[in-house]
Amino acid sequence: MALFEARNIHKRFGSRVVLENISLSFEAGQVSGIMGPNGAGKSTCFHVLTGQHKPDRGEVTFDGQRISGLPPQRIARMGVSRSFQLMNLFDDTVVIENVMLALPAFRARRLHAMAAVFSDRVLIDQALAVLDQVGLAGRAWDAAASLSYGDRRALEIAVALAAEPRILFLDEPTSGLGIEATRRLAQLVKRLRDRYTIVMIEHDMRFLFELADRISVIHWGQVIAEGPPAQLADNKWVRRSTLAEATHA
Amino acid sequence: MISLSDIPARPAAWITLPMVVLATVLLATPWLLPAVGLYQYLGIEIAIWIIFALGFNLLFGYTGLHSFGHGAYLGIGAYAFGLFQHNVAVSLWGGLLAAVLTAGVAGALVGAFLSHRRGIYYALLTIGFGQIFWFLAMKLHRVTGGEDGLLGIPRPPLTLGSWQVALTDNRALFYFAAALLLIVVVLGWRLANSPFGRVLQAIRQNETRARFVGYEVWRFKWAVFTLSAILAGLAGSLLAMAQQGAYPDVMSLHQSGLVVMMVLVGGGLVSFWGPVLGVVFYFVARDVLGGLTETWLLWYGLIFMAMVILRPEGLAGMLHGLSRRRPRLQPAPAPATEAA
Numbered sequence: 334m335a336l337f338e339a340r341n342i343h344k345r346f347g348s349r350v351v352l353e354n355i356s357l358s359f360e361a362g363q364v365s366g367i368m369g370p371n372g373a374g375k376s377t378c379f380h381v382l383t384g385q386h387k388p389d390r391g392e393v394t395f396d397g398q399r400i401s402g403l404p405p406q407r408i409a410r411m412g413v414s415r416s417f418q419l420m421n422l423f424d425d426t427v428v429i430e431n432v433m434l435a436l437p438a439f440r441a442r443r444l445h446a447m448a449a450v451f452s453d454r455v456l457i458d459q460a461l462a463v464l465d466q467v468g469l470a471g472r473a474w475d476a477a478a479s480l481s482y483g484d485r486r487a488l489e490i491a492v493a494l495a496a497e498p499r500i501l502f503l504d505e506p507t508s509g510l511g512i513e514a515t516r517r518l519a520q521l522v523k524r525l526r527d528r529y530t531i532v533m534i535e536h537d538m539r540f541l542f543e544l545a546d547r548i549s550v551i552h553w554g555q556v557i558a559e560g561p562p563a564q565l566a567d568n569k570w571v572r573r574s575t576l577a578e579a580t581h582a
Numbered sequence: 583m584i585s586l587s588d589i590p591a592r593p594a595a596w597i598t599l600p601m602v603v604l605a606t607v608l609l610a611t612p613w614l615l616p617a618v619g620l621y622q623y624l625g626i627e628i629a630i631w632i633i634f635a636l637g638f639n640l641l642f643g644y645t646g647l648h649s650f651g652h653g654a655y656l657g658i659g660a661y662a663f664g665l666f667q668h669n670v671a672v673s674l675w676g677g678l679l680a681a682v683l684t685a686g687v688a689g690a691l692v693g694a695f696l697s698h699r700r701g702i703y704y705a706l707l708t709i710g711f712g713q714i715f716w717f718l719a720m721k722l723h724r725v726t727g728g729e730d731g732l733l734g735i736p737r738p739p740l741t742l743g744s745w746q747v748a749l750t751d752n753r754a755l756f757y758f759a760a761a762l763l764l765i766v767v768v769l770g771w772r773l774a775n776s777p778f779g780r781v782l783q784a785i786r787q788n789e790t791r792a793r794f795v796g797y798e799v800w801r802f803k804w805a806v807f808t809l810s811a812i813l814a815g816l817a818g819s820l821l822a823m824a825q826q827g828a829y830p831d832v833m834s835l836h837q838s839g840l841v842v843m844m845v846l847v848g849g850g851l852v853s854f855w856g857p858v859l860g861v862v863f864y865f866v867a868r869d870v871l872g873g874l875t876e877t878w879l880l881w882y883g884l885i886f887m888a889m890v891i892l893r894p895e896g897l898a899g900m901l902h903g904l905s906r907r908r909p910r911l912q913p914a915p916a917p918a919t920e921a922a
């Protein structure tokens with residue numbers, strides 16, 4: 334059985350059906366990609382999988398356990414981490430604290446009201462190690478709000494990694510990044526793929542085809558195609574959008 | 583703009599320089615006040631309101647939860663202290679404990695209703711509950727004395743083992759309140775930089791993200807509401823001793839708004855010390871402006887508005903700005919970089 338499965342998920346907002354009978358499964362150790370046009374329901378799908386929204390119908394299981402209906406904090410504590418398409422950081426503090434707060438070791442200390450966070454070597458060292466993975470260790474004590482857009486994207490990922498997840502959901506990690514930053518991010522994902530199970534929404538086809546083991550295409554709230562990249566390259570919709578991307582470029 | 587969270591305190595000393603300054607000022611207050619033409623009772627009032635405001639700011643500034651009915655818990659503490667003296671025993675520690683427990687239980691109950699709410703709904707509910715408590719204080723005549731208040735609350739002596747000292751003198755009561763205030767300051771500062779305190783601040787910054795990294799946000803909201811009610815109860819017990827009575831007016835919407843104004847003017851949104859500055863400023867303005875003109879509250883209101891518009895970071899932010907303008911000898915080295 335796959336590590337993470339969604340079966341027959343339906344989700345609507347009012348009368349607007351956003352997800353219609355979506356089934357997806359993500360194998361442990363693989364990089365799974367999700368693509369599809371804007372407004373197809375990809376982010377909503379992530380929201381349902383990670384607990385932000387309850388599905389109207391259908392079931393989500395993680396490691397054989399049903400998680401649909403659980404609140405996001407419960408799902409997160411089981412080892413499901415995510416980044417957000419619109420960045421979601423702790424902006425009033427330093428870079429390192431964004432990561433510290435997500436560490437399981439920090440969570441274990443959450444009721445300590447008289448211990449000092451910023452002289453706790455264990456927390457600081459663990460957070461620095463995570464920041465190092467995304468190349469931000471040198472910016473640890475800078476204000477999170479002072480980071481460049483690309484570095485903030487990297488920090489988003491670092492926060493997700495800090496939780497020591499068993500599965501990592503990334504929502505459009507390259508969105509808004511330039512060529513160079515996208516290349517660096519691709520290298521990061523390559524390094525992470527050996528250690529994590531990754532699910533990634535991505536509109537940058539080249540990026541996704543290079544990294545993903547399997548890709549699902551979502552359109553109109555449904556999975557319209559699925560398979561390894563090589564197989565999908567022939568798909569009508571994929572060809573049309575790669576073509577469109579090529580002519581844009 | 584600077585913020586409460588952007589300067590992590592490290593290394594973690596229990597006692598910091600501002601605390602030493604505060605302790606020194608408190609020690610000297612009984613001499614300072616008469617020297618500038620003010621009276622001893624003012625010191626007590628200030629100490630009480632600082633305790634109240636510091637507790638309030640854990641909720642307001644640190645967690646970003648807007649309570650506009652917090653006077654209720656100050657009042658509950660005062661009544662509980664008085665009722666304990668009248669009906670159980672004349673005892674300082676007994677009264678303090680009764681006040682803290684009663685306010686804590688009230689806060690815990692209200693907090694349980696509030697903690698799943700956000701934004702305007704949260705704020706409106708705090709007002710609603712505050713009004714309910716105020717109404718009860720007014721109407722439960724036989725218990726609270728209604729509009730006239732609960733009168734004749736004694737100031738029990740302070741006993742520590744075999745050592746005993748009377749608190750009937752305003753100077754003695756001031757020192758007792760100041761000692762409690764210092765304890766609240768030391769523990770409060772500690773808490774603000776502890777994992778628990780940093781989670782509170784994370785919730786203020788981004789509640790959604792706090793959930794997605796695994797925190798049960800509503801439990802933290804509940805805990806901090808209860809804690810701030812407990813501190814309000816402590817302040818309330820001192821108020822009952824100071825006034826030798828407990829009155830419903832501290833529970834009114836007006837008084838609950840006052841603590842919000844004090845904290846904002848002082849800079850509670852950007853500094854731990856904001857509530858301290860704000861309370862001192864308010865009372866000094868009251869007595870100094872109040873000595874000059876009947877309409878001092880109008881002037882205070884105008885200062886408040888100017889502050890909100892021009893200097894939302896308050897007095898603490900202005901002080902911080904001054905200290906930043908001075909060139910630093912050396913950029914503070916991050917103790918952690920050698921490990922990177």
Ligand SMILES: Nc1ncnc2c1ncn2[C@@H]1O[C@H](COP(=O)(O)OP(=O)(O)O)[C@@H](O)[C@H]1O
Binds near residue numbers: 346349373375376378
């Ligand atoms: N909370 C919501 N309420 C109503 N409509 C929503 C909500 N979230 C998303 N939608 C709608 O669902 C559709 C899919 O959105 P989204 O999942 O963000 O698309 P994608 O990530 O594929 O670009 C969009 O039409 C969007 O307007």
Ligand SMILES: [Mg+2]
Binds near residue numbers: 375376377418
């Ligand atoms: Mg999206």
